[in-house]
Amino acid sequence: MTEMRADGGKPPSFEAEKYKSCRTSGTTRLSCLTLLAGLAATLLTGLYPAYLQNRTNGNAPAAALSSPKSSCWIFMDIDSFFCPPCLQPLLDFCRALPARVQEEQVKGILVYGPPDDKRQAEQRPLILRKKWQGFRKANDIRFPAVVDGSHFFQGLLKAGLGILLFEEEKQMLRYYSLPLKAGQLDEILGFLLK
C-alpha cells in the first residue's frame, strides 16, 4: 500500500521532475541502464582488487586468497515497508541465505521517491535508515544497507523489491524481481555459494 505524502499544492520540485523523466523517458532510461552497467563494471573490475588489497593488507598476493565470489545488491523501496505482505518475499530470500553470505556478499539499497521539500530531503534518508534498523533487527537480517539519496534506482525499480546479482565467474550482471519465480532462488544461491 502506498502512503501518500502531502504536497501542500506546491509545484513539483526539480528532483521530482528529474525522477519523472527518468521513469518516463526511454532515452533517459537507456542512459540510466548504461550508467548501471558502468557501475557494475566498476564494482567487478575496480572494487574487487581494492577489496582484496584490504583483505591482504597489501602484503600477500591476491591469488593466495580464495577466488572472488559473486555478490548481490538488494533494492528495497520504502513503500514496501508500509506493506507487510510485500516484504515477505524479501524475508524468504534472506532466510535462504547463510549469515556469512549476507554479511560478506550482500548489500541493501534503500530507495525512495524524491522529496517534496527541503525538510523532507533532509529527514527522509534518516527516517528510512531508522526504519531499516528496526526491521533488520526484528528479522535478524545480517546484510548492511545504504540509502539511495540520488533516487537513481527508484527510476529503474519496476517492483518494490529487486536483486542485482554480480556473477563473478562469467562477469555477468543479472537482475531478478521479488517475489522470485520458480528456480530463481536456486540459481541465485548457486552463484552466491559457489
Place this chain on the structure above:
Amino acid sequence: MNIRTAWAWVVLMPILVGLASPGCSETALQKVSLEEVMSIGGLDDETLFQWIGVASDAEGFLYVLDALDYSLKKFDARGTLLKKAGRKGQGPGEFMAPRLLASSPSFLYAVDQNVLGIFVFDRELNYKKLIPCPSPIMHLKAMADDKVAVSVMGFQNPGKILVLGGDGTILLELAYMDKNPGLLMDTISFVPDGQGHFYLAFLFQDRIEKWTADGRRLWSKKLFGGKKVEMKSISSFNLPGETCFKDIALDGRGHVFVLGGKLSKNPSRDVFVLSQDGEPLTVFTLPDASHCLYVDSNNFLYTRADDGISLKKYRIVYD
C-alpha cells in the same frame, strides 16, 4: 416575578438552552486548532520504527503497536517506554503483520493481518487469549471488556460490522451496503458513539454515514461532491488506487473528525469536522501526514508524524 428574577431568566435561558442542545454549540464552532503537548519517538532513539495503532487507558498509559519490529509497547503519560511485548512469529501474542489496536478498561485488542481473530492482552501486555473472527478484520474498536466491534472483509456479503463477545460469539451484525460495490469498495473506518450509533467513513468512496445499531442509516454525506477514486488493475483485479478517507474519530464534545485521504487538498492531513447530524462545521490540517486519528478519553488527539517513527499528542483547541 420581580425584575431580578426576570433578568436572571433572560440571562440564564440562552445558556440553559445551549447546554441542553449540543447542536447549538456545534454550529457555533468556527475553528479547531492543535497544540502539541507530547511527542514520542523520533530519529534519535529506538522507541518507534513504524507505529500503526494507538490506544490509551483511563490512567493515561499509552499503548502502541509497531509494524516494523512486530511489538506492542506501553508508555507512561510522559511518553516514557515502560514495557515492550511481542516479536515476530506465529505463537501466542506474536505478530507477523500487526495492524490494528484498541483498548477497553481492562484489555488491549490487537489484530494481525495474517490471523482470523483478535489477540487480547491485559494492560501489562500479557497475552490472554484469541477472540476468533469468521473473516479478515479491516477495522477494530473496543466497546467494553469482552465486547469488540469489527468491520470485516466480505467477498459474498460485503459491508458488515460485527460486534463480537469475548468468545467470538456474534452479538450484533450491521449490514451497511445495499449491493456489492466491488472488491474493497466496502472498506470502512468506523467509530461507535456509546449510544447505539456507528459513524462510518468509507476509505474508497466519498461517503460519511451514521447508522443505528439495528441497521438504519440516519444520514449520508459526501465531502468531495461524490468524486470517484481512481481504479487500478492489479493481477486482473480492479482495485481502488487512492483513498477518500483514512480514519474517523469522535472528540469529547461529540464532533465527528474525519481524516481525508488522497482526494483532500492536503492528503492525509486535512481533518473534516462534522456535527452529530452530519453538518460540516470546519476543517483543520495536521502538521504531518497521518494514517489514523485517535482521541483519548481526556480529549487529546494522537496522530502520526515522520512517516511513523514519531507519535504526536495534541490538545484540541476550539474557537
